[in-house]
Amino acid sequence: MGIIDFRMRPLYGGYLSMAEAGTTDKFLTGLRCQITPSIRECSIELLVKEMDEAGIEKAVIPGRQSSGTFVDNQELCDLAKQWPGRFIPFPLYDPLRPKESLEEVRRILMDGPGGGVTIEPGFGNTLRFDDPGYFPLYRWLEDNGIPLMLTFSGSITPTIDCTLPGRLDLVAQTHPNLKIVVGHAGWPWSKELICMGFFRRNIYLAPDLYSMASVPGSEDYRLAAAGMLQDRFLFGSSYPLVPLGEAVDNVRAWKLDPACEQRVLHDTAAELLSWKF
Numbered sequence: 001m002g003i004i005d006f007r008m009r010p011l012y013g014g015y016l017s018m019a020e021a022g023t024t025d026k027f028l029t030g031l032r033c034q035i036t037p038s039i040r041e042c043s044i045e046l047l048v049k050e051m052d053e054a055g056i057e058k059a060v061i062p063g064r065q066s067s068g069t070f071v072d073n074q075e076l077c078d079l080a081k082q083w084p085g086r087f088i089p090f091p092l093y094d095p096l097r098p099k100e101s102l103e104e105v106r107r108i109l110m111d112g113p114g115g116g117v118t119i120e121p122g123f124g125n126t127l128r129f130d131d132p133g134y135f136p137l138y139r140w141l142e143d144n145g146i147p148l149m150l151t152f153s154g155s156i157t158p159t160i161d162c163t164l165p166g167r168l169d170l171v172a173q174t175h176p177n178l179k180i181v182v183g184h185a186g187w188p189w190s191k192e193l194i195c196m197g198f199f200r201r202n203i204y205l206a207p208d209l210y211s212m213a214s215v216p217g218s219e220d221y222r223l224a225a226a227g228m229l230q231d232r233f234l235f236g237s238s239y240p241l242v243p244l245g246e247a248v249d250n251v252r253a254w255k256l257d258p259a260c261e262q263r264v265l266h267d268t269a270a271e272l273l274s275w276k277f
Contacts, residue, residue, distance in 0.1 A: 006060045011038070012075065014069055014072060015064070019039070024241060028240075028243075031215070031241070031242060034243055038050050054247075054248045058086060061089055064120065065094060066125075073091035091108045091114055091118065095134050109146060109276070116273070119149075130171055147181055148178060148181065152184055153185075153186060153188070164189070168180075172202055185208075185211075204232040207221045209241050209247075225260070230264070233263070248265075251264060
């Protein structure tokens with residue numbers, strides 16, 4: 001049974017801007033990672049080859065619509081269609097056009113290849129997790145048992161606002177049946193998010209690149225995966241900011257017990273996606 005990568009941004013369509021703007025090089029250098037052929041050549045064919053080599057069966061691909069990187073939701077669906085069974089779109093919901101956007105994500109999920117929905121509060125906008133623009137989406141996902149993935153770390157906000165963990169905690173409290181996957185796991189607020197996850201059973205952490213050994217605070221995530229959050233901890237590569245093989249090797253190096261490692265690399269993700277697949 002292969003690995004499920006819960007956070008991958010293939011260098012395709014709008015995500016090509018990550019390479020063009022130098023974002024990919026910045027993170028690969030900062031994390032001391034290698035540039036693999038798929039990253040260097042922006043090749044989906046080579047990416048799928050590297051997925052096979054790393055043992056990654058499927059990958060969740062989130063949407064993004066900001067001033068720096070605009071990824072149309074249809075691009076995600078097109079990629080999933082080109083490579084059946086390998087990529088699972090999580091289209092982005094736009095709270096600035098709630099009715100139209102909710103209809104779009106509903107269509108992609110119910111009639112298309114979507115497995116969940118992405119939101120990115122504070123990324124290219126001034127909204128926060130508890131903004132009323134998100135409430136229709138939260139209610140619909142909660143009613144239908146569909147997971148929500150949000151991008152949450154200090155790097156996406158206009159300022160490092162320490163009230164952000166509390167705002168997300170309020171959403172988790174008021175929507176207890178909403179399955180919330182926290183991409184970047186709130187870094188640098190690792191301990192705060194682990195605390196929230198321990199007490200809110202609907203919060204799942206996917207620290208992706210911030211779990212790499214070279215990142216301050218990564219040890220917190222290893223401990224959470226081994227103990228307090230072992231049933232709600234997800235593997236994500238954050239490709240192309242981390243090569244797939246190095247991301248998998250990083251988790252293997254944690255020396256989790258086999259059952260726990262299986263949950264992190266596959267089982268918990270499969271449970272979140274079981275409403276559809």
